[in-house]
Amino acid sequence: MRFQRPKGTADILPGESEKWAYVENIARDLFNNYQYQEIRTPLFENFEVFSRSSGETSDVVTKEMYDFHDKGDRHISLRPEGTAGVVRAYVENKMYGPEYQRPVKLFYMGSMFRYERPQSGRLREFHQIGVEAFGSDEPEVDVEVIAMAMDLLQQFGLTDLRLTINTLGDQETRDDYRQALIDYLEPHFEELSDDSKLRLHKNPLRVLDSKDPQDKVFVKDAPSILDFLSENSQKHFDRVRLLLDTLNIDYEVDATMVRGLDYYNHTIFEIMTQAKTLGDGYTTICAGGRYNGLVKELGGPEVSGVGFGLGVERLLLLLEAQGVDMPSLNTLTAYIVGIGEETSPATMKMVQSLRQQDISAERDYLNRKPKAQFKSANKNNAQFTITIGESEMQNQTANVKSMVTGEEVSVPQSEIMVNFKQVVTDYFNI
Template identity: 45%
Template structure:
């Protein structure tokens, strides 16, 4: 009988990898909580209309990449696995009347999204994002805050080869004027454009600026710049964002070709890229979407946010050989009937005292158990043989140095606070 494989474009995140994911999530959560952001957990499945209205039917995401299917009700309602997270957060904001709780909502979410794309390094059909939103402020300071937080998270993880691309896509009237100018410029070249760009010329011409086709890239180099079509309000907003980023010491480059892939963006658009990721260089992207809440049936409410692609981020951390923190405080080995019986009590007592402990259940020889201890990622090994069990003792071995001491089990329990104080800085050193 053949074995069942994972679906193409999905992958198992195995226990040895999960610790790195948890490290990223823990650092992001700590930074976001310090800035008063609150976690929200929307469903991964929504009515298809949410994305058609919110993202835009002319986008590649909606027209080509969504996993959409009818439900089993008599109405055969159209459902979609979310291709991105922002639209679902905005739907939750509206449906649950979060706007009644205060003028500004700061929200974050980590979870999977789904797009039917060609899998490659850093791009899966099921992928994961950290999504961060500020809903309820038109102030340029909100734009700067989310960019600063994204930068803080990436820098806290030790990333250095990063660059921030910044642009303004203006407001509705600005975009319409630019769209007309861009179509007028590109139309004489339509036969030279790549097939996707020829299709976008009437549906979504701004996306042509993102084309990776060499000839199309050459053509758009001389295209009109969106920045030349900004109205006075949009220009003033963009100027203030740049000024405040400079005041924070966050370097950036203005990229007038940066438009992002979703129709709901207004004003600020940005991407944070890494030179270490190859073709898929963008590790974070976001922007302002002042019209989306109203477009989805809510009150007129401005907003801005970003998403960090976790698969790409994990790849980058691995390439930079950023080691995850130790997984365990203690690995407990025991050999012999009385020692094994005591080891269960010892492990459970330490766990209840706040320690993370893996108990070796194999009953195999000490040599094999020690090898597993070395592979476990624990900071220290606790050794309990029949002699120790008879005397109420335990051996404590620091796995990095090999240093070993003998102490009574009562002394071990009493020293738990001091031991944890020693162990946890080792974890902090592994992150820093």
């Protein structure tokens, strides 16, 4: 029987996996500069971790969650996003305690799972890179997270970035705005989509996020949350804008922007870029914001958080669409060519010696003729070939050839096995 991968998943093969490693390495280096540390959480959690954090009315919970009962009849979910699991780990491991310096800055990378129609850049198993910072209510942390996201996308090589921000305010703001939205939408109840009818009284802000063309007609003229900000919310948002201006980060305010998950408040943002191959106009590549109530919702103290997430599959498509050249990480420095079966022990010793010097090296494992071995060296873009034949065995030398210049020299094998980098410097002036 021939098996195929499950629908909505992908095999990341050699040639592609190097691009993933390149992206992950850039992210790790940048996060280190901002003093964010890696956290790794389970691929599955108790169902309530996501239902309580995402909100019962969210699409994630109502439509997209991969959930099941295990053999112990525990209700389990594959993680549909990264934040809730990180918050659960933060609470369970008491990272809010005095031994941790605030804000606690964390980042994650890994697989997420949502049951939705597979399409380009959106799979059922997808991958996210994200950050979370806990323990500070200050708008300065919001701005640091936004600046880091912009910095990261620019380091990836993306251009034409557009930052959009909004505020969802504090609880006072949300309560006032919630009632205003209900009052506005109630007369149009029968004309709303079925999803929006269900959300109207449970979480009317989710109606603003509806993709239904019918709903968009009413959303266009809906009241603006910016007209309902409390004094505290207005002060926080003004400070965010001032600090973005101070850092010369261009942005637009979009009062209709909301988040699909219920735990966000105060600052939210999206970063978009343009890629013609992914459709007309701008496409969102990174999104995030502040979520002051989520830690308490999952059993912890009243601790604020702020973060962002980006999809790796979508990122790679955008990098390709914008023609960003990603360097290969799988470079080959030296290919060891053996002429004759009797040279196999010597070439094996040589290739292992180079690897122990932290040099990428390869040799033949198919007992092929020298011509075929040289072809492999060319195909793998080896910088040097090191050839050992009968005469080299007798003289304990090796023929080293630069595949770039064609220059060849005879070098004692002992020198190569002690310090090949020095050999390259001494004999090839590199």
